[in-house]
Amino acid sequence: MMNVPNIIERIRELINDDTLDQLKEELNGYHSADLADIFVELRSDERLECFRLLDVEKAAELVEYLSPQMQVELLGDIDEEVASKIITKLPHDAAADVLGDMEEDGETYLDKLPHKFSAEVRELLTYNEDTAGGIMNPAVLTVNSDMSVLDVLNHIRIKAEKDNMELYYVYVVDKQNHLLGVVSLRKLLTSPINQKVEDIMISDIVKLHVDDYSDYVTDVFTKYQYNALPVVDLYNRLKGMITWDDVQDLVEVETTEEIYQSSGISTELVDEDEILTGNILHSVRARTPWLFITLLGEFVAVNVAHHFDSTLAALPIVAIFMPLLAGLGGNIGTQSITLMVRGFSTGQITLSSALYHIIREMFIGLCIGILFGMLVMAATWGWQHNIELGVVVGIAMAINMTMATVIGTFTPFALKALKVDPAVASGPVIATTIDVVGLAVYFTLVSTFLIKII
Amino acid sequence: MMNVPNIIERIRELINDDTLDQLKEELNGYHSADLADIFVELRSDERLECFRLLDVEKAAELVEYLSPQMQVELLGDIDEEVASKIITKLPHDAAADVLGDMEEDGETYLDKLPHKFSAEVRELLTYNEDTAGGIMNPAVLTVNSDMSVLDVLNHIRIKAEKDNMELYYVYVVDKQNHLLGVVSLRKLLTSPINQKVEDIMISDIVKLHVDDYSDYVTDVFTKYQYNALPVVDLYNRLKGMITWDDVQDLVEVETTEEIYQSSGISTELVDEDEILTGNILHSVRARTPWLFITLLGEFVAVNVAHHFDSTLAALPIVAIFMPLLAGLGGNIGTQSITLMVRGFSTGQITLSSALYHIIREMFIGLCIGILFGMLVMAATWGWQHNIELGVVVGIAMAINMTMATVIGTFTPFALKALKVDPAVASGPVIATTIDVVGLAVYFTLVSTFLIKII
Numbered sequence: 001m002m003n004v005p006n007i008i009e010r011i012r013e014l015i016n017d018d019t020l021d022q023l024k025e026e027l028n029g030y031h032s033a034d035l036a037d038i039f040v041e042l043r044s045d046e047r048l049e050c051f052r053l054l055d056v057e058k059a060a061e062l063v064e065y066l067s068p069q070m071q072v073e074l075l076g077d078i079d080e081e082v083a084s085k086i087i088t089k090l091p092h093d094a095a096a097d098v099l100g101d102m103e104e105d106g107e108t109y110l111d112k113l114p115h116k117f118s119a120e121v122r123e124l125l126t127y128n129e130d131t132a133g134g135i136m137n138p139a140v141l142t143v144n145s146d147m148s149v150l151d152v153l154n155h156i157r158i159k160a161e162k163d164n165m166e167l168y169y170v171y172v173v174d175k176q177n178h179l180l181g182v183v184s185l186r187k188l189l190t191s192p193i194n195q196k197v198e199d200i201m202i203s204d205i206v207k208l209h210v211d212d213y214s215d216y217v218t219d220v221f222t223k224y225q226y227n228a229l230p231v232v233d234l235y236n237r238l239k240g241m242i243t244w245d246d247v248q249d250l251v252e253v254e255t256t257e258e259i260y261q262s263s264g265i266s267t268e269l270v271d272e273d274e275i276l277t278g279n280i281l282h283s284v285r286a287r288t289p290w291l292f293i294t295l296l297g298e299f300v301a302v303n304v305a306h307h308f309d310s311t312l313a314a315l316p317i318v319a320i321f322m323p324l325l326a327g328l329g330g331n332i333g334t335q336s337i338t339l340m341v342r343g344f345s346t347g348q349i350t351l352s353s354a355l356y357h358i359i360r361e362m363f364i365g366l367c368i369g370i371l372f373g374m375l376v377m378a379a380t381w382g383w384q385h386n387i388e389l390g391v392v393v394g395i396a397m398a399i400n401m402t403m404a405t406v407i408g409t410f411t412p413f414a415l416k417a418l419k420v421d422p423a424v425a426s427g428p429v430i431a432t433t434i435d436v437v438g439l440a441v442y443f444t445l446v447s448t449f450l451i452k453i454i
Numbered sequence: 455m456m457n458v459p460n461i462i463e464r465i466r467e468l469i470n471d472d473t474l475d476q477l478k479e480e481l482n483g484y485h486s487a488d489l490a491d492i493f494v495e496l497r498s499d500e501r502l503e504c505f506r507l508l509d510v511e512k513a514a515e516l517v518e519y520l521s522p523q524m525q526v527e528l529l530g531d532i533d534e535e536v537a538s539k540i541i542t543k544l545p546h547d548a549a550a551d552v553l554g555d556m557e558e559d560g561e562t563y564l565d566k567l568p569h570k571f572s573a574e575v576r577e578l579l580t581y582n583e584d585t586a587g588g589i590m591n592p593a594v595l596t597v598n599s600d601m602s603v604l605d606v607l608n609h610i611r612i613k614a615e616k617d618n619m620e621l622y623y624v625y626v627v628d629k630q631n632h633l634l635g636v637v638s639l640r641k642l643l644t645s646p647i648n649q650k651v652e653d654i655m656i657s658d659i660v661k662l663h664v665d666d667y668s669d670y671v672t673d674v675f676t677k678y679q680y681n682a683l684p685v686v687d688l689y690n691r692l693k694g695m696i697t698w699d700d701v702q703d704l705v706e707v708e709t710t711e712e713i714y715q716s717s718g719i720s721t722e723l724v725d726e727d728e729i730l731t732g733n734i735l736h737s738v739r740a741r742t743p744w745l746f747i748t749l750l751g752e753f754v755a756v757n758v759a760h761h762f763d764s765t766l767a768a769l770p771i772v773a774i775f776m777p778l779l780a781g782l783g784g785n786i787g788t789q790s791i792t793l794m795v796r797g798f799s800t801g802q803i804t805l806s807s808a809l810y811h812i813i814r815e816m817f818i819g820l821c822i823g824i825l826f827g828m829l830v831m832a833a834t835w836g837w838q839h840n841i842e843l844g845v846v847v848g849i850a851m852a853i854n855m856t857m858a859t860v861i862g863t864f865t866p867f868a869l870k871a872l873k874v875d876p877a878v879a880s881g882p883v884i885a886t887t888i889d890v891v892g893l894a895v896y897f898t899l900v901s902t903f904l905i906k907i908i
Contacts, residue, residue: 167640186621263792298778305774316766319773320759324752338717
């Protein structure tokens with residue numbers, strides 16, 4: 001898209017040469033999304049210097065693309081007067097996010113902003129930021145049902161320009177602001193200009209409630225694929241709208257949480273932002289719980305192995321195959337879990353298909369298990385010149401891998417049926433279960449067949 | 455959103471009672487996205503029966519929400535005449551996808567469709583389906599730069615209605631269809647009606663090229679957050695546009711691939727759709743390569759353990775702690791990999807921050823390692839009444855976990871620097887590396903300190 005390192009170099013040259021007019025012109029010529037990529041790579045002093053050179057409009061556009069930390073850093077360090085101007089140019093929802101993140105400073109700014117703007121932002125700040133109310137933009141274009149298409153077009157001309165509104169749909173409300181219907185711009189532009197709005201509006205509206213949680217919001221958007229959805233309160237009064245670009249950010253955060261959870265990193269105890277760069281103790285806290293469960297599980301595995309102490313003493317060579325069995329069982333089991341958990345998340349798998357997937361995965365485990373069992377048998381035979389040992393390790397491998405796919409498929413379904421999130425609980429629990437069962441199978445085979453042969 | 459099982463039950467009742475008029479009315483009353491959720495849960499004979507009852511418009515809307523397999527299943531089983539009508543109602547890009555998936559049957563249908571429609575669909579089918587050309591919709595509303603706002607509004611009124619066009623932006627082209635600029639509907643509706651298009655259009659256009667790959671397409675959309683982007687050919691001639699809902703589907707597929715790859719499921723050898731429900735041998739093929747790498751790696755681990763045969767023979771009890779060390783090392787290492795790979799993917803981590811993250815993760819590994827080392831020491835001491843064994847296992851645990859975070863952090867950065875995709879290569883390679891190094895550390899500690907003490 002563009003060569004960021006070259007641009008950074010160019011900016012540093014201009015700063016060093018003190019040719020700030022030139023720098024100002026070049027910076028204001030970039031698309032704000034490109035500027036955001038550039039700003040991430042600048043040092044914080046350079047960042048501030050460049051930010052000061054931006055026009056207010058451009059600065060406001062840029063702020064929307066920046067991370068919360070960088071928004072607070074830049075707006076907190078520039079002149080308060082300019083910062084207020086920039087914040088007023090932001091859509092209400094973005095302004096509320098920025099001011100909410102600025103904490104006490106945010107209050108100070110709110111007092112300085114135009115009254116109507118600050119009142120609306122204050123109302124937004126009363127909603128939980130993980131709900132539709134905290135995500136929505138309250139600036140929505142509304143019309144009455146008895147207006148004609150021409151009236152609406154004239155209304156848009158005045159209103160949308162003045163209030164810097166996003167335009168996707170026009171919402172039809174009554175005098176008490178109850179939501180009655182929705183008209184798309186496309187419908188508006190292709191209908192006769194004297195037609196009444198109530199004749200072209202859709203009244204079976206997909207809508208969100210201010211208290212809906214963000215994961216429900218993303219589910220509804222993903223399912224219906226609208227550009228924007230209206231948000232209403234308990235009495236069906238229109239409070240705002242959520243647009244697809246807000247949802248795009250939410251989906252990215254949800255995906256990150258899903259991926260974190262799959263490797264046992266808790267996003268419930270600690271905020272997702274904290275885990276990568278925040279306080280180290282918070283990261284430790286997020287990562288310890290499932291490791292602790294693993295620890296308990298592995299102690300069971302240690303106990304299983306301990307149960308076969310005499311076998312180990314009689315034939316210490318069998319011990320060296322333990323990591324091989326555990327490693328491959330764990331990997332193929334993790335593959336099964338990953339497929340099931342992701343399948344639930346995309347809707348490709350539902351509870352009713354449990355049996356199909358368990359049997360299918362069992363076959364896959366059996367195929368790969370037999371293949372790998374034979375490889376291991378051949379390798380062990382060739383290496384240790386001990387065919388009996390090779391056969392036992394090979395059979396243990398085949399059983400282990402088959403069993404791992406079954407456990408790895410069954411558990412997510414069982415958790416889902418018990419209404420426990422399989423993404424959260426599956427990984428570490430299954431890994432240790434596979435270790436425990438795998439070792440039990442292996443040592444039973446060894447003590448039953450190998451010790452007797454010897 | 456809605457109670458699917460109840461609706462399914464209701465539909466089955468209506469089918470059994472043969473009250474098909476009632477069923478027809480109810481089915482046509484659902485939102486097509488809701489219908490799609492219902493259809494997934496029906497048996498295939500019920501699905502076909504319900505599909506036959508839908509109005510053509512509703513059926514076309516529904517088809518867009520269905521999986522490719524189900525599209526082909528339903529359209530292939532109904533009357534050809536009706537299927538043609540439904541296909542003609544689809545946007546060109548969706549029609550091309552459906553007809554492409556129908557293979558030979560698709561050709562038959564193409565011959566029966568209206569000439570202009572089939573010609574456009576045929577052109578779409580010439581593009582690689584993973585490129586912007588294969589994703590785009592060729593039906594785009596274009597205007598000339600010397601038209602006035604009023605001309606454009608009149609043009610939209612005739613054109614958008616007739617050709618069932620999606621409307622986000624109006625694209626300005628010259629006589630040879632070269633892309634000159636773009637005007638948003640919002641700008642159009644808020645500008646004076648006698649203003650010339652060339653005065654309000656934006657000419658610094660973010661655009662895509664027909665040959666751009668889908669991952670580039672999603673990157674551009676994610677970065678700039680536009681609703682729609684124009685697609686041009688080598689000569690800047692406008693060929694179509696891609697809308698955000700097309701991209702939403704692409705992002706979901708990309709995320710699935712990222713998640714699959716993290717557990718060593720190859721999406722390069724086998725199509726992502728095949729892995730969950732397709733031919734079992736394809737699934738085996740997708741899952742075997744990294745398991746095979748794991749097998750080789752674990753054989754190295756077996757060799758390391760073999761090197762300490764005499765230690766194992768002298769003190770067989772040490773063997774039982776191997777799964778404990780491997781399990782926890784593997785888990786915490788996987789957490790580090792997951793954080794880095796996801797960070798690269800969201801852009802939160804760049805190569806320049808390698809040192810920061812390696813050191814940060816090392817500290818986290820050290821904290822958790824010391825904590826878990828002490829737990830393991832205490833547990834082993836209490837259980838085996840052997841303080842020396844407890845100390846050695848505890849120290850091995852602390853070293854193992856710290857080392858696992860360092861390897862788990864360093865490797866993705868190293869792969870990224872070498873231009874290898876860290877998502878693909880990290881998981882299985884690191885898990886076995888951690889096993890190998892962890893066992894070496896453990897056995898070295900045991901043979902150095904424990905054997906001597908005894």
